[in-house]
Amino acid sequence: MDTPDRAAAASASASTKAEDSPLFSFIDSLSPIEPLKSAYSTSSIQAYQSLNITSISSIFTSPHDNVHKESKLQKRSFAEFSESEVCAGESDKNKPSKSSNAVRFACISTLTGETHKTASSVSEGSVGLPEGPSDLPQPGQFDAGSPDHNKTLCHGVRSDLKQEKCRKLQALQTAKNTSEKRKCLFSTEVKLDGCQTEKHNDEILTCEWDGLICAPSAELIAYDEDHKGVQLAVSNAESCGFLLSKLTGDGDMSDRTHPSSSTQTYYRELIMEEDQTENAELIQDGEKNISSEEIQDNLYEANGCIPIGYKVETQQQRGMRRRCLVFEAAGYSNRIMQKESAMDLSVSTCKGKIPVQNLSNPGKTPSPRVLRGIGLHLNALALTPKDKVVCQDPMASSLVSSSTTQQEAHGKLSAGENFVNPGGELLELQMDDDCPAGVFLGNDHNSSQSNSPQKKRCRTDNGDDGEACKRCSCKKSKCLKLYCECFAAGVYCCEPCSCQGCLNKPIHEEIVLSTRKQIEFRNPLAFAPKVIRMSDAGQDTGEDPNSTPASARHKRGCNCKKSSCLKKYCECYQGGVGCSSNCRCDSCKNTFGKRDAAVSTETEEMKEMKQGEDEENAGKEKENDLHKANVQIEDHPFLELVPITPPFDVSSLLLKPPNFSSAKPPRPTKPRTGNSSRSSSKAPEAVRSRKLSKVTDSGLDEEMPGILREDASSGNCAKTSSPNGKRVSPPHNALSVSPSRKGGRKLILKSIPSFPSLLGDTSSGSSMNNSESAFSTTSPLALGPS
DNA sequence: GAGTTTGAAACT
DNA sequence: CAGTTTCAAACTC
Incomplete structure (x- = not known):
């Protein structure tokens, strides 16, 4: 008009x-x-x-x-x-x-x-x-x-x-x-x-x-x-x-x-x-x-x-390039993943683009970092069909929730953009498809069942089609609030979305990033995975100590009153995780693990103990190695925590994403988590709760905050340095692609800062050249959250 | 598909 | 920090 x-x-x-x-x-x-x-x-x-x-x-x-x-x-x-x-x-x-x-x-x-x-x-x-x-x-x-x-x-x-x-x-x-x-x-x-x-x-x-x-x-x-x-x-x-x-x-x-x-x-x-x-x-x-x-x-x-066609092309390419960055990263990640992962993710939509990028950066081999860096939302990945996974995989790594990640990502984005250019085509795809989300493949295996509703939706809708996955239907939030699953997951809205006035699109990349920053500023853990299930820990830890997401949200715990933690309304339930001491839910009946009053009462003391332990553990771990710590925490606690998931090797877990998913349905039955342990005796529960609390609280808390802190403090560093990418990637890897990582237990991260991470990762890792990398580190684009 | 319920997110 | 409102998903019909 x-x-x-x-x-x-x-x-x-x-x-x-x-x-x-x-x-x-x-x-x-x-x-x-x-x-x-x-x-x-x-x-x-x-x-x-x-x-x-x-x-x-x-x-x-x-x-x-x-x-x-x-x-x-x-x-x-x-x-x-x-x-x-x-x-x-x-x-x-x-x-x-x-x-x-x-x-x-x-x-x-x-x-x-x-x-x-x-x-x-x-x-x-x-x-x-x-x-x-x-x-x-x-x-x-x-x-x-x-x-x-x-x-x-x-x-x-x-x-x-x-x-x-x-x-x-x-x-x-x-x-x-x-x-x-x-x-x-x-x-x-x-x-x-x-x-x-x-x-x-x-x-x-x-x-x-x-x-x-x-x-x-x-x-x-x-x-x-x-x-x-x-x-x-x-x-x-x-x-x-x-x-x-x-x-x-x-x-x-x-x-x-x-x-x-x-x-x-x-x-x-x-x-x-x-x-x-x-x-x-x-x-x-x-x-x-x-x-x-x-x-x-x-x-x-x-x-x-x-x-002038040329001009147009150039412009488009650039536009494309910017967007492509993400994709590009995704593409790289995908590639890597393909290499690594047994699953062969086809770039599908991105395919055309990816090659381009490759061409552009023929010499450059996407570093795992890059992939990681891309941090797409795990959820998103899960949601998206495998085929599409490619693009998002990198994103998936985005587990890096924190502002730092965003910053980094942002910076990376900028940098990535620059690099991305070669991938101009990618942009087009995005542009056209507008579906980074679509891109996110999401290995349904992982996320689909256990995790976020999004995943479910996607599955349900798509099955594995991914593309079809239905997403948000936001009307007033413009998909720029956590209400929006896509936004929360760090994924751009795509066709499947029935949202209105959506601003969560590559076109509005800046807005999205800025909004994310705002939200993160308000709540650094806002985009942290609600529930962490980590199986990835091993791998992740290796890759990203920082990234290992602790479920910040889960830490908070649910506040369910009427759902008894037996419906998706309950984040814990949704995430396939038992409620923890942090939960304030009433009449909790979480099949994955309750936090019974009795348990809670007993556990309180235990909790204190736990907290102390957790803190100590966390501190030790951090001191020792974030990675190690993460691994330990994640592995043990999660395994126990996640009733469904059998104790796998990391690799096995990775491969098995479905485990978790399968867990869902069976949850109540299978989950040893909740039932047996709990019902049997308070003590077990207490222990379990401890574990949970530890995992969630100590492990996650510390980890996440630590990550965030680190990121925040070293946001730039992260950008510049590969470590960031690593951080990001680990979760990502686990979730998305790498066969090893694929492990059954994937993070349920609802919200992963896919965008920033993607960009950043992509830019830094995949496309970024040496010079660029440096550039990217300082990349102007990165929104310095301040 | 429309309406209700629900609890998180956002706001004050 | 607590209370309220807003929001969209989840759910029901």
């Missing part, structure tokens, strides 16, 4: 303005981006005018001086601009003026710089004008703004191009400001810019632009080699948007142009810093998502409108 109006207004204003500035008209004619214009037209136009004016003034003021000044300005401006813009764009949502100014400044600087470049370095530019002349003529060109002029003159062309870029940027920024979705915009902006830059790098498409663009691209490259060039590139990238970040991510693209890579690194650094600010902002900005969505839509539309 708005777009048409905007477009109309834009067109009107554009027409009027066009009259004012021939150059504008020319640009309009040239700009393939017009579609975007529709969305941002008004703002863009205004910005454009302002730019023209400013640029002109600046140019005219001191032609000769301009050369020197410009050079300085360029550097400064770029640097400043980058910072200011970044800050403004990302950090300041409500600072349109700032951003606009920054943009303008950037544009100007870019223009001057470009012209400069063209004159000096880029003699290539058809013009090949000497510096002196170049300066003078440039302004003149600008002033004249005659399209022809520009065309003929490289400078003019550049200016036009840059102006367009600037315009785009401005438009985007303005849109952001207006929409308050800077990030989204920013991201989109980045995409656009990135596309452009990429175009340049890519040798500029076959478009009208080709001729024009060539010069700039050349400039960029040449400069890239030089520090100046880097700055320019950076400035351009920034001005354009996060291109760099994404570019960096784009192995393909970056590879093509070395200069870009250098710039990317620089850019990355900038971005890193920026990201933090952004992240903070993002967290608070809930609405951005919408705007981002719109923006993306606009972009896509624009792309569609854009005659």
Whole structure:
């Protein structure tokens, strides 16, 4: 609705303005981006005018001086601009003026710089004008703004191009400001810019632009080699948007142009810093998502409108890439899993994408970390059909619930995005399918039965089809609250979902992440698995000490009153876990294990004892090895706890996901947990409760918190360092793929920060290159929760 | 499929 | 921290 109006207004204003500035008209004619214009037209136009004016003034003021000044300005401006813009764009949502100014400044600087470049370095530019002349003529060109002029003159062309870029940027920024979705915009902006830059790098498409663009691209490259060039590139990238970040991510693209890579690194650094600010902002900005969505839509539309296929592709790819990151990670994870796991997960939806990624990163073998890092929701995995597992598997690892994970993931995302680029296709899939969730395969084996309702649903609905799995039906929560199973599970909503106004989609990635952060900030354990069943421990422990999820929620315990803990209303029951001392349920009849009053009474003392023990144990374990601790705790307690699950070897467990599931139905009967032990004697129960409590409380508590803490403290580290990935992966592995891990007992994690983890993991592990990895660590994208 | 129940999540 | 409201799943019909 708005777009048409905007477009109309834009067109009107554009027409009027066009009259004012021939150059504008020319640009309009040239700009393939017009579609975007529709969305941002008004703002863009205004910005454009302002730019023209400013640029002109600046140019005219001191032609000769301009050369020197410009050079300085360029550097400064770029640097400043980058910072200011970044800050403004990302950090300041409500600072349109700032951003606009920054943009303008950037544009100007870019223009001057470009012209400069063209004159000096880029003699290539058809013009090949000497510096002196170049300066003078440039302004003149600008002033004249005659399209022809520009065309003929490289400078003019550049200016036009840059102006367009600037315009785009401005438009985007303005849109952001207006929409308050800077990030989204920013991201989109980045995409656009990135596309452009990429175009340049890519040798500029076959478009009208080709001729024009060539010069700039050349400039960029040449400069890239030089520090100046880097700055320019950076400035351009920034001005354009996060291109760099994404570019960096784009192995393909970056590879093509070395200069870009250098710039990317620089850019990355900038971005890193920026990201933090952004992240903070993002967290608070809930609405951005919408705007981002719109923006993306606009972009896509624009792309569609854009005659230049190449451009469109680039944009899409980027968009895709971002999303792909997750998928990519998933893909890697999947691959790994395939390798590792007896089960052969077909990438199905992702298949096409995955190969791409592989191609992009042929040399790179996805590290297990990556997979882990991807932390999809285990639940989600469980839910999703095996075939799809691929994508999600990595996600599954996401067990890493905590904010750190998010951060990491976020950072990874950003980084991943960059890397992801190669996987652009993946994005498409996601985009198209929109179903990361769908992706999540979920080994139904594991989760399905025991775990979350989601899984059940999926099973029930899908059986194993996964794809069909039905998910949430949120109406008011927009799938951005824990009410939403998908969101809680860290999975994007997909087709099966019957949700309304869903924002839990890859398109709204930022919003989702920010929301997650908010929720985590409120409750660090919010996304921790409600119930941990860990069988994985062994493996997990090995892989992810941290990740080993303790069920934070379960720790809390249920508060059932009428369901007697015999229905899914009860999280404990749902998770196939017996109630613990932490539960406040009334008339608990949890078949998996009750916390009887008597037991509780006795146990209280026991509990105290236990707590002490637990703490000690936990402390010891932590001290010794988180991994070991996890393993011990998880293994023993869980085994006992989970009545259903027979004591398996870790490997056996992993293989047997079904065990757990099977457990469910039989629960009451089979579970030695509840019944026999309990009924037989309080003592056993007490013991069991202890175990449970230990497991849940000590083990989980400590573990989780510890993990979180660690993550939080070392969030960055995690990002950067493989350890994080490991952390994440372990649970993930266990659940999702690895045959060994598959073990029957999977975590029931309802909520796993799939998104962040995925991104992060993917980025870091799979796609991320060395340089990228570093980049990713600091990746700006990562929402620094603060 | 619509309506009710339920308890967690979110809010105050 | 406790109480209340909101929410969506689970359940029932």
